[in-house]
Amino acid sequence: MKRRWAMVIDMDLCTGCGACVAACVAENNTPTVGESEAGKGRLMQWIRVVRYFRKEEHDETRAIFVATPCMHCEKAPCEIVCPVYATYHDEDDHVNAMVYNRCIGTRYCGNNCPYSVRVFNWWDYKREKPLDEQLNPDLTVRSRGVMEKCSYCIQRIRRGKETALSEGRPIRDGEVLPACAQTCPPGAIRFGDLDDPESAVSRMMKDPRRFRLMEHLGTEPSTVYLKKMRAPGR
């Protein structure tokens, strides 16, 4: 049963609170790296909420929050360059899957991703006891030398598939949500199956405000954004 998972991020609702970042770190066993490593640009969070400044009329500076998870592109630049097929396009979920134990760490996919959403395990990040009690059993803890990225919480998608399968029904819209979409207070992050025409995601795809990051590069990302609006008048 084929599905095409897609994520819609409504930048008009996104307040930049970072709840998605914390939820993703909790769900996907992401290590925390400390100040010196963060200073070297080695944060390990899979989704980053980027705050851009922009000068607008009345020379007022506005902040724009761009939550950037993995785009799960249809024509993913990272898939073709990996020499060992550690990252490839999954057939029945149409997500860009990452096979950790095949990765040998050439980091070419990290370089080739225009969105720079791939992070690399520079060290064997040890979690001080008993913080490791919290590790999620549904997915691996990556060793050093392996690339990792947002996987649309593939373990939650699998769990959703299994429950739907055992109850003999298709997956309901909104039943399978990655950790960020589930916890986003204003509901800016929506997730769903593009093949299902009634799903919220398909509807939002038709919204005129729809745009994709770096669409000119032709990667056809599955993570789509809705433009931030500006009320008329002052």
Added chain:
Amino acid sequence: MLNRRGFLKIGGATAFAALFGGCERLPKTLVPFVIPPENYALGESLWYASVCRQCPAGCGIVVRNSEGRAKKIEGNPLHPVNRGKLCARGQAGLQALYHPERLGKPLKLDGPRGSGKFREIPWEEALRLLMTGLSSVRAEAPTALLMLTDPMRGHRNLVSARFMKAFGSPHRVAWDPFGQDAHLSANEAVYGVRDLPEHDLAGTRYLLSFSGDFLETGVSPVHFGHAYGRMRAARPTVRGKFVHFGPRLSMTAASADAFLPVAPGTEGYAALGIAHVMVREKLTPAAAAAGRLWNAGLKEFTPEAAGKKTGAPAADIEAVAREFGSNQPGLAMAGDAAASCTNGVFNLSAVGLLNLLAGNVGKPGGISFPDRLAAFASFGAEAKLLLPAAESGYPALRDAVERMGKGAFRMALLSGATNPAFTLPPSLKFEEALLKVPTIVSFASFLDETTSLSDLVLPTPTYLEEWGDDIAPAGHGGEAITLGQPVVAPFRDTRSMPDVLIAAAKELGGPAAAALPWGSFRECLDKAYAGMGIDLEESHKNGGIFSGKADAPRRAPKEGSPALPKAAEAAFAGDPARYPLVLHVYPSSALSDGRGANLPWLQELPDPIATAVWRNWVEVGPKTAAALGLSDGDGVTVSSPFGSLQAFVFLHPAIAEGVAAMPLGQGHSRYGKYAADRGGNPYALLPASVESATKAPARHSTRVSLVKTRMKGALVRTVHPEGQWLYENIL
């Protein structure tokens, strides 16, 4: 010629080749390990509903427990406050549960008083020490017992209150650095109700916020975050407009359609400027009341006067006022920065006046005051204890500090995350006063600045391991009681504070034993809710008792007679010559008042605006920085008349000129490895001055000076300072 050995060798080789080549089934497809094959079943896990105590908002949570370990916290979909959503601090609760520095055994002081050196002792010895202290104080002078905690509610508060009353000591102080005293007294002056209102953000069409960072901290960030989402997108044809007045472009202001920078403490004048235009343009439904107000002095607060006072352009104030007047139902809210000035009540009353003039009190999309007491009639006189106490408790705390100074107390019971030794201004000399109390007992899960001053520390479970109930301060419009339950078996050998108090009361005997007649705190809860005629098991499964229907918005008594609040100027300590900039301190979105500083996930969460991690910073506007010769990332010494610290400059392009802003939360000295040396503590810069009417702490009441100094290291920011302006590159 082939000899026997050669034959055997060749025979063996061919056999092996056959084995290897022939019979291995050709792999049909390569299945990656990320998506394990179908027959690989995922482990089953249980979900327990409980209440989040990472901040006083009281959201409902469900926690995934797999093999007896808590794995993930998510919002409880049934809970009216957060409707299945949760903020970053809520998610980080797991790190508090499994924190390496959690206290496992009771600690007894093992060095000079206040040194923070302890040694572990068994529970029996600890309780014996507690009991000898309590019984001796009870015998000689019961009033010499002080209980200093953070604001408690629900039956936890009831047990503590009964214990203290039965013990015979009136001194029970609840300290909350972000108390809502100014809100309460302003609401009383404007609406006639001394309570926190319900803001129907989702239903409003025009939202005016005066320094109210309700999306990041404030009363209930997740509730307002969710409501903000519904205000923008829930209604097909309506998209609520949001205008923010405030000293700096905060995370909340960034989501506004228009941000108008105003000098700190002048929000009231902006509000009156708007009121002036609304009355002049006859955009207020109650014309008569508006006329009376006009003559009572509103006519002087022209937009131009307000513009000069606040720094916001007069034309903008006029335009916003006209839009606010014509887009009803509108809603005006004020936040912590407006409330914690010396003229806090004036600012909030002026903002409240806008709601009255717009006639949105008791209407959907406006403001209303639910009768919270009605739901707890069955608890009789003590129902008040269950409700969230919004006061900051600052006057009572100052009084208690004076008494401690004079040695009036013989024993102090400390508890809670608000950590007064860290969050109080230094001029109060809280530490010296506390150390004059002969025996200090702390109930805590971590050693922080206040707990390390004590003589005996009794480890308490985190909120994920104890029973409890909670009433959220805002967001449920009616009676919604959240029930907390342990989601994992207690992780350390700990006892919750109510259990200890109940055991102590039983041992003290007499009226104390009578006041707390239960075997344990859980029994107290079960008895309290047994009478409510509900299936407690089912409620625990749902995470609370939710009536499901928020009662209709209620009108306020003083609606008819809007009175002009007495204008007052915000006073700032320090002469402007030596201290040119006004200090604006705000709770950081990840660490709030400082309680989250020992959680690595929160320390590494980039701040929404400054995108800095693991350190605090001082924000200055471009013109001010140029005037002081500072550039982005320089090290400066921030000094106020009361203290000084070092921090890195973050060049904030959208901040009122002449303002230096700093996030609170960093600067801990004794709060564990993750919170140590993360920058200076801004609380140490603050004066002990108070809000004129309510005597609440006035944080925005000092001036600072910035002097460039050489500092080691740099501020780690996740967004490149040059690249942050090139948003177009990713389109």
Added chain:
Amino acid sequence: MAGEPRVVIGLFNGVEKAAQAAHALRSLPLPEENVTTISSVPLPDGAVTRDRRPIRFPWIVVVFWLAGALGGLALTLVTYQVYPMITAGKPINTVPPAIIVSFEGGMFAALIATLVFGFRSIGLGPFRSGRKVFDRRIHEGRIALCARVDTGDQERLAIDAMTASGGEAVRAEEGEL
């Protein structure tokens, strides 16, 4: 003298003397392919002797180059049919990378073939058969002229011709050219 082939070898000091000796040997008559020179410097063809045998191993190298190219093509295109990978319908066996890999494969095979068949045609290493005649003094700048003789009198005639043309250390040895 049946059995071991015999070779007459003589050392000459200059190319001219060697050329005269070779001419003398040819007029004995000794067939051209029986006469050759051993020198530390490659002499132009026809200066002393002429090598008539055609050199064919470059064509074998071309054949191997083709085989290598096809091998590379197979490595990239054919293996995916035998060893299927799931890539959600994305094309795995794209042509340009296959061309690159087959070019490299072809070149690899050509290089190896050049060495192997170069050795074979020169008769070096594993392809060396029988005892080859040799004289260490060619490294002092002398040129050794060798002639394979079948009968005893041919041998005598060759020795006389060589000594006549100024050869030194002229002698007959057993071995091959």
Added chain:
Amino acid sequence: MKGENHLSRLDESKLYDELSRSNLPATKRWYAGTGALLLVVLASVAAFVYMMFTGLGVTGLNRPVMWGVMIILFVFWVGLSHSGTLISAILRITRATWRAPVLRGAEAMTALALMVGGLYPLMHLGRNWRFYYILPYPSARQLWPNFRSPLLWDAVAITTYLTGSLLFLYFGMIPDLAIARDRAAGWRKKLYTFLAAGFRGTHEEWRRYHVASTLFAVIIIPVAVSVHSIVSWDFAMAMVPMWHSTIFAPYFVAGAIYSGIAGVISVMVILRKAFRLEKVLTPDHFDNLGKLLLTFTLVWGYFYFSDYLTAWYSRFPEDWEVIRSYSGHYLPLFSLLVACNFLIPFPMLCLKRVRQSIPAMFAVSLVVNVGMFTERVLIVVPSLARRNDPSIWGSYFPTWVEISFIVGSIAMFALIYVIFSKLFPVVAISDVKEQLFHTTDRTIGGANLSTVVSGEGKEEGRET
């Protein structure tokens, strides 16, 4: 004696002794030098093992800039190895009269630089103990390499090129090995006998040997060009700004030859000094090499300018940001590049006085190689540091581990070159002899010149 070739004037054995002075038994000084180099190499190997066990965090690499010194070293050393083959192959095919003494040194540099360069793609892997996942062998792990990835083209190309250059080096050495075999004793004799594979120098052998070595030269040139275009395609295939351009293949090949010639000049100067080859490696050779270097300064400058011009002119936002960083954050590196690659070498190489003086040529060649190293740094680092998403811009500075790799790579190259020159003659003796054999004196009017015979003998030679 008119018409007498130059070879006959010399005593060939004395010529052999003079040219194979490097094969003399190792002196104490030689052991000391090699020991020192070995120590430096071991230090960098230790740094590598430390990096392997603790993780790549010890290097300066970070999120936007995921490739750093190791990839730069890879491109640098593979670039350095290019000139060897290309110079010796082209000179061999075009029969340049001055080629003989330079050939062996250049070919040796190719094979050895490639060995050093070939290490780095394996060292920069995050999990280098799993490098064999790249090899296409059927395994229970159900792995198969993805041949669309340029890294695999790298692997294939470098194996081909390494075998090719080793065979080319070995095949070129066979006549010398034959001479060495007949003069050496002890273990060297056994070694050379085995390696010379029975080469004697009969007329047939020489003709077939000549055909085979020409064939090698013909094959190795496209392989060399393909290897460095594939190395450039590692970058050109990526969607990184300023990488994704069509000119990268020829530009890298030109850069490789440029850096290679400079390398050859430096090595030749050192060999001339170390083994006192003044008579063989005359200033004229350096003059010719200098002219070659001059041409490739211009070729490289041309390619660099056209790459820069197209990106600058089109103002494509992503590329423009990288160019802006050249004049901003990376200005010192950029000015070093322009100075070392063009402003210094071009004017100096135009002067015959410079080209003739050995120390000046040595200085110019070192400057060029420093410039080319900076050029590789400026290709890899700014494009990654100023990526498409401006928020993630970063910067990169190598740590001590990576500095030890740089020093280690130079020491490793020097070490294996020293060992090579101890085992085998570093001057192609038979080529020099052939060269001398073909040159005779000739007087044209009053001028006394030396001429070189060219071409094959005609059919109708006069019958003496």
